């Protein structure tokens with residue numbers, strides 16, 4: 001090989017370097033035939049629809065059977081999403097609406113399915129965040145399967161890739177990903193479409209298979225058999241690399257393997273500083289499936305379980321039993337380790353299908369705890385399930401977006417009512433610590449009052465920074481202002497941590513700031529007692545903490561609090577960290593798989 005390969009830049013979906021041969025998966029979009037039918041065809045068309053739905057369900061059951069076996073790799077990673085797709089097939093909004101369209105508007109079954117799905121998708125705003133856009137993709141995958149079945153086409157990948165292949169596709173459905181991964185043959189994934197929150201990305205992270213998504217054109221640039229390098233940590237793909245590029249990546253892969261081995265040596269050791277301060281390192285999860293990876297990276301707890309996923313990609317609401325089973329599974333997987341489950345944080349345009357509320361500015365609207373308090377019945381279902389699940393582990397309940405004491409009391413009252421109900425029903429429960437997210441400036445400023453009425457704080461810096469500096473966290477145009485080390489943010493953090501310390505209440509941090517090793521010394525200085533982050537970030541943060549002194553953190557904090565400009569503060573922190581921990585900041589935060 002001479003010259004250099006074609007380099008594509010996509011989204012860093014799952015870290016790790018893989019080198020292997022390209023194996024393309026054809027996933028051509030299905031064309032939906034549209035036809036008006038005669039009155040005499042209506043019943044036959046409804047029957048075709050029913051059959052296609054049944055066949056789709058059988059296919060998914062089959063995929064599930066393949067990936068859920070005891071020897072299957074990552075079975076649990078896939079079954080939840082496949083179950084969700086099976087539920088969507090039975091969704092009234094799909095089935096009844098498609099039947100209605102066939103009967104009343106005389107559409108053929110394919111067209112009726114397409115229209116019904118469009119209506120369901122309409123419930124997700126066009127400009128909803130990435131995560132919710134991806135749930136729209138789930139609806140597409142389900143719809144495509146039904147339409148393909150109506151047309152007699154095979155909806156699933158039917159060929160297994162050779163061992164060590166780099167799978168290249170326009171997009172992959174959850175069922176495709178499950179089928180491709182369950183024999184652990186695939187070295188990496190690269191797709192044209194997708195986002196960091198697509199199912200492929202989430203599963204790839206959970207199984208530690210490197211992945212780059214959203215490249216836009218990998219299927220146009222690579223063909224079966226081409227050599228491909230995937231650098232999942234940097235979102236880079238090199239097609240047909242030159243000999244020197246290949247050598248470079250081989251060396252990077254070897255270094256990474258070595259780093260990983262070293263970092264994981266401390267997996268079972270506490271994150272204790274040289275001056276004996278211990279910080280609990282916990283994980284943020286969105287799916288139960290992420291738990292094994294979290295534990296493999298030395299996670300000591302779940303610091304934040306975002307329960308929103310349970311509500312998404314569907315038009316009905318999860319019932320109490322579904323909530324309960326989900327929480328129970330996570331609690332049992334963590335054993336005696338704490339699991340902080342956050343009640344659902346949706347609202348504005350982030351709502352389950354059919355439950356839209358109008359708001360021009362959803363980030364400031366009826367979201368999170370505000371929405372729950374407005375929908376007491378829905379809230380009650382979640383609270384009852386949480387309390388029922390409490391007997392299966394070490395549960396903590398957390399309320400998001402608390403803005404003041406009255407709101408905290410209202411949320412606690414709702415919890416007490418649920419507890420009282422269950423008590424009357426004779427349902428066993430355990431005492432559960434109740435905490436709040438500190439992610440609004442109002443909450444930070446009155447942390448001394450809030451702390452008297454809850455058992456722990458968890459600082460959500462993603463939102464706290466958004467609301468403090470007044471920048472939309474989704475808006476690229478103002479991203480340059482998003483500065484965790486802005487003096488205003490630092491002062492806010494100090495107020496919160498001081499209030500917690502004075503009251504003897506633990507204070508966690510679960511925003512992205514917590515998982516960036518460069519911040520570790522500052523956070524030690526603040527006196528944070530738990531840091532919650534993505535599992536793969538844990539080993540590097542632990543390494544810094546074990547080599548640090550909290551007293552040095554306090555000195556650094558005092559120094560930067562006397563400065564003015566965020567850029568100066570950032571530079572000061574970076575220089576101090578580079579001096580104290582040479583080489584460390586260059587180390588990739590994520591310890592992903594190395595394969596190929």
Ligand code: PEP
Pocket residue numbers: 304306345439459460461462463464510511512
């Ligand atoms: C936060 O706001 O920092 C946080 C952890 O919550 P989310 O990212 O889910 O809004």
Ligand code: MG
Pocket residue numbers: 439460462463
């Ligand atoms: Mg938040």
